[in-house]
Amino acid sequence: MKRPINIHRLVSWLVVLAVAIGGATFLYKLVEFANTATHEDMPGFALVSVVPYLTATFGFLLLAIWAFLRGHFRDIEQPKYDMLDQEREYDLAEQQRSHPTDPTA
Template identity: 45%
Template sequence: MNPAINQPSRTSRAQVLTTIGFALLILVPSVLGFANKFREFILLSRGEVDGVFAITPVVNYLLASLGFFCLFFWAIYHGMFRDIEAPKFTMLENERKLDEEE
């Protein structure tokens, strides 16, 4: 590998904690808001006959999101996020080799 291309060091503990903190700061209110709206949709569907049609798109979105989460966790399980910087360095190394051949 070209010595001019330095791979970054491991992520620090402070970066990990900051990322987790921001994720919780954003995701917890979002999940609570969605759960509240979903509960309101369910109460609406129990009260009126037309309320069932309001819940159908939400269920479709939930099922599609479940599929995306399954793919995401499958990718995590197969190690596709262990070293996300490696493809960049591989591409740069291949580019350097191609430039040397010319």
Template identity: 45%
Template sequence: MKTRSRWLTGLWVLIVVVAALAFIFKMTEFAMTWVDPATDRFGGFAAIAVGMYLVGMFPILFLMLWAVFRGHFRDIERPKYRMLELQEEIDQYGNRIPPN
């Protein structure tokens, strides 16, 4: 693995870990607000906030996992080259049907 790839991978892991820890910290704060007897009025707020985070997070997580398991991230450069090939065909043939 090249040095640049290792550096980018390390940076990516660091960012994901920090974001995950921040998310877990925020969810823990909401949960503690929810069960704290001194904040009876704000318990509903915590329940709604946690519920909305989960409702928003789970579809994104499942969509990401679906894409990973379907292999959509194996060759992320392929769509770019396919688009350029299609543009060349459009430039070459215009409105005519290209020969197969």
């Protein structure tokens, strides 16, 4: 009896395959990067162009972790409603002011 193809399993294996191929090419690039970084003709060249990127990315990783731990991604849609509620309050407050200030004065 022929077994039916499990589409979820198939997709999962395809994802694993894609990640594995991507990872292998990334590894190759890392080796190439290490070779270039120590090459005598261009001392420090690769380090200088890549280190700022890695430093910035590491900073963002820390920021993302901080935001996650502070619960910034928990009720993720709420800020868009809060923002408009605040604006409505500001509009009401502005309406109560009798005369706008004159910034050109």
